[in-house]
Amino acid sequence: MKWFTTVIRLVFLTVFLLLMIKGKVILWLGLFALSLIAAVFLGRVYCGYACPMNTLMIPSDWLGKKMKIQTNRIPAWLQNKPIAWIALIFSLVSMLLAKRVLQINIPVLPIWLVVSVLVTLRYQPSVFHNLVCPFGPLQKWFGKWALFSKKVNPDACIGCKLCEKVCPSTAIQVSKDNRKAVITSALCHQCTNCQAVCPKDAIHYQKT
Ligand code: SF4
Ligand code: SF4
Numbered sequence: 001m002k003w004f005t006t007v008i009r010l011v012f013l014t015v016f017l018l019l020m021i022k023g024k025v026i027l028w029l030g031l032f033a034l035s036l037i038a039a040v041f042l043g044r045v046y047c048g049y050a051c052p053m054n055t056l057m058i059p060s061d062w063l064g065k066k067m068k069i070q071t072n073r074i075p076a077w078l079q080n081k082p083i084a085w086i087a088l089i090f091s092l093v094s095m096l097l098a099k100r101v102l103q104i105n106i107p108v109l110p111i112w113l114v115v116s117v118l119v120t121l122r123y124q125p126s127v128f129h130n131l132v133c134p135f136g137p138l139q140k141w142f143g144k145w146a147l148f149s150k151k152v153n154p155d156a157c158i159g160c161k162l163c164e165k166v167c168p169s170t171a172i173q174v175s176k177d178n179r180k181a182v183i184t185s186a187l188c189h190q191c192t193n194c195q196a197v198c199p200k201d202a203i204h205y206q207k208t
Contacts, residue, residue, distance in 0.1 A: 005192065009055040016052040020110055028109065032135065039142035043149040047129070047139055047169075048189035053116035054168075057125050061168075064121040072124060078131045087112075087134035125168040130187060144186035149208050150194065154180045156202035163194035163203065172203075 019028050035046030047054055064070030091108045098106045112134065119128045129136060143149075152163075152172070159179030163172045171187035172194050174180065183194075185208060195203045 001192070002196070005049065008049050009058075012050040013052045013055045016109075020107065023105060025105065025109060036138055036142045039139055040145050041147045043146035043185055043188055043190045044139045044143040045190050047136075048191040051135070053113055053128070053133065054189070056113060056117050057120040057128065057168075060117045060120040061125050067121075070120075070122060070124065074123070074127055074131070078127065081131075083132055084130075084134060084136045087132060088137060091134045126170045129169040129189075140186045143188070144184075146185040146188075146208055148205060149185035150183050150188055150190060150192075150203055151206050151208065152181045152183055153202045153204065154178075156200045157181050158200055158202075160199060162197045162199065166193040166197050168193065 016028060019025065031050070032046065035050065038045060061070070091112070095106055095108050098104050116128050116133070119132060150172075157174075157180045159174050159181065161174050161181075163181055164170075164174060168191065169187045169189055171185075171189070172181050172183045175182060181194075181202070183203075190205065
């Protein structure tokens with residue numbers, strides 16, 4: 001199943017790169033807009049399967065750990081700050097102004113692709129996903145209403161925390177009170193990492 005997920009991600013990455021080369025940014029933004037509607041029904045599947053940043057962040061995360069340059073620390077200047085919203089507004093305004101005033105297209109999406117890879121070499125993927133990504137706030141807002149999402153069966157969960165370790169967006173957390181894992185659908189990319197490692201088959205994609 002993992003290979004199938006990888007193929008889907010690579011197909012979307014290829015489509016993204018082709019559209020960027022051909023200057024069809026608007027088509028990708030249209031896909032992103034559709035993904036927000038999809039998030040209300042299916043959860044943040046765009047983030048888990050279609051987002052080119054996520055696809056490149058996976059090898060970047062692996063490389064950062066391998067080279068021992070990645071830290072678990074979250075930089076103070078990112079904590080509790082609306083950096084992602086600022087990134088979103090700045091990206092949209094600079095794109096529109098450059099187009100209108102200077103008649104040029106700024107490659108905002110490819111720039112974010114490079115930033116996501118660099119940030120993830122240094123920090124855990126959740127730092128970019130939850131605190132920096134300019135598309136994250138919108139996905140988060142729509143994703144919190146998800147009709148279907150990954151859910152933990154509390155009767156089956158033994159609180160082993162294996163799922164926490166593999167979650168790229170800190171969407172799954174084991175409660176200190178009852179030692180049961182809980183998934184926040186607003187943060188969940190529906191990626192199946194947690195399902196794959198759960199020893200009790202406690203995690204399923206179902207109606208919320
Ligand atoms: S690991 Fe599980 S909780 Fe985390 S994003 Fe993937 S599916 Fe969601
Ligand atoms: S891996 Fe499964 S059993 Fe372990 S804490 Fe997560 S949901 Fe519970």
